[in-house]
Amino acid sequence: MENSEKLENNDNLNNKRRLKKVRIVKSEYADETLLKNFYDYLKEKDIQEVFGVEEADLIISLGGDGTMLVAAKEAILRNIPVLAINMGSLGYLAEVKPQNAVKMLQDYENGNYKTEERAFLEVKYEDNVFYALNELVITKGGHEAHLIQVEVYSNDIFVNKYRADGIIVATPTGSTAYSLSAGGSIVHPGLNALSITPLAPQSLTARPIIVNGCEVLSFKATSRDDAVHLNIDGNQWFQIQENDLVTARLSKKKIRIIKPINSDYYSILRQKLKWGDSVL
Structure with missing residues (x-):
C-alpha cells in the first residue's frame, strides 16, 4: 500500500x-x-x-x-x-x-x-514548488484583520467557499498537528488522503472534509484588507494577492x-x- x-x-x-x-x-x-x-x-x-x-x-x-x-x-x-x-x-x-x-x-x-x-504535501505557488510534511495554512494576516474568503477547487471542480479565519490543508501526518487543534479528524498515515479544516468559520455548517490525495486542490483567497498569508509547515510564509493561485496535492515524495x-x-x-x- x-x-x-x-x-x-x-x-x-x-x-x-x-x-x-x-x-x-x-x-x-x-x-x-x-x-x-x-x-x-x-x-x-x-x-x-x-x-x-x-x-x-x-x-x-x-x-x-x-x-x-x-x-x-x-x-x-x-x-x-x-x-x-x-x-x-x-x-x-x-x-x-x-x-x-x-x-x-x-x-x-x-x-x-x-x-x-x-508522504509530503506538494504545494505550488508562483511557479515554485514547496514541500510540507504537515500542512499548508491560508489565513488572515493578523489579529485585527477581517475574515477572509477561500474558494477551494478539486481537479478544477468547485468544492466550497469558506468565510473564516482561514483553512488548513493537512497530510495524514499533519492531521495530528494544527488541524487536530482546529477540530479536524485524525487520518491514518496509510491513507492516500488530505484533510481540509476551516479555521473559525463564520458558518456552523462549514465542517472538515477528507479528500482523495491524488486530487489537485486549488485555492483562491480574498480579503477586504488584502491581508492573506500562505504558511507552509510553519516555517515558510508568503503574503498572497487576490489573483494568486495556490495548488496542492499529496506528493509521491x-x-x-x-x-x-x-x-x-x-x-x-x-x-x-x-x-x-x-x-x-
Missing part, C-alpha cells in the same frame, strides 16, 4: 548497516546533557557528524516534532532516512526517548527496526522514519492523546 507504515522485509532486517557519517539536526532548546551516552557512542564507534546532508548516511533529529519538520526538509534533498530522538513534549513522530537513543542506533545498525513512510521494531501507531495515539484516561 502506498504511503503506508511498513516493516522492512526479512532480508533487510538482517542486514547490518555500518554508520559512518550522520547529519544531526537539533533544537536550540534540546537539553544535550541527556545525550552524553549518545555522543560518547558516536565517538566510540567513530561515527562522524557532518554538516551537509549530501555526505550523510542517516539524519538524526534531536528535538520535538518541529525539529523533525526541519530534518524532513533536508531528507527530501537526498532520500535518506531520519531517526528522531524526542527532546520535546508530544512527539508523534519523534517517539524515541533520549535514554534509548544509543540502543536505537545499535538496533538500526543491526537491522532491527521498522521503516515508516510519510516520502520521508522514511526509523522506528523501534515494536512501534505502534495506535499506541502512540493512546499515549499522546491520553485516550481512556479519567477526566477527573
Whole structure:
C-alpha cells in the first residue's frame, strides 16, 4: 500500500548497516546533557557528524516534532532516512526517548527496526514548488484583520467557499498537528488522503472534509484588507494577492522514519492523546 507504515522485509532486517557519517539536526532548546551516552557512542564507534546532508548516511533529529519538520526538509534533498530522538513534549513522530537513543542506533545498525513512510504535501505557488510534511495554512494576516474568503477547487471542480479565519490543508501526518487543534479528524498515515479544516468559520455548517490525495486542490483567497498569508509547515510564509493561485496535492515524495521494531501507531495515539484516561 502506498504511503503506508511498513516493516522492512526479512532480508533487510538482517542486514547490518555500518554508520559512518550522520547529519544531526537539533533544537536550540534540546537539553544535550541527556545525550552524553549518545555522543560518547558516536565517538566510540567513530561515527562522524557532518554538516551537509549530501555526505550523510542517516539524519538524526534531536528535538520535538518541529525539529523533525526541519530534518524532513533536508531528507527530501537526498532520500535518506531520519531517526528522531524526542527532546520535546508530544512527539508523534519523534517517539524515541533520549535514554534509548544509543540502543536505537545499535538496533538500526543491526537491522532491527521498522521503516515508516510519510508522504509530503506538494504545494505550488508562483511557479515554485514547496514541500510540507504537515500542512499548508491560508489565513488572515493578523489579529485585527477581517475574515477572509477561500474558494477551494478539486481537479478544477468547485468544492466550497469558506468565510473564516482561514483553512488548513493537512497530510495524514499533519492531521495530528494544527488541524487536530482546529477540530479536524485524525487520518491514518496509510491513507492516500488530505484533510481540509476551516479555521473559525463564520458558518456552523462549514465542517472538515477528507479528500482523495491524488486530487489537485486549488485555492483562491480574498480579503477586504488584502491581508492573506500562505504558511507552509510553519516555517515558510508568503503574503498572497487576490489573483494568486495556490495548488496542492499529496506528493509521491516520502520521508522514511526509523522506528523501534515494536512501534505502534495506535499506541502512540493512546499515549499522546491520553485516550481512556479519567477526566477527573
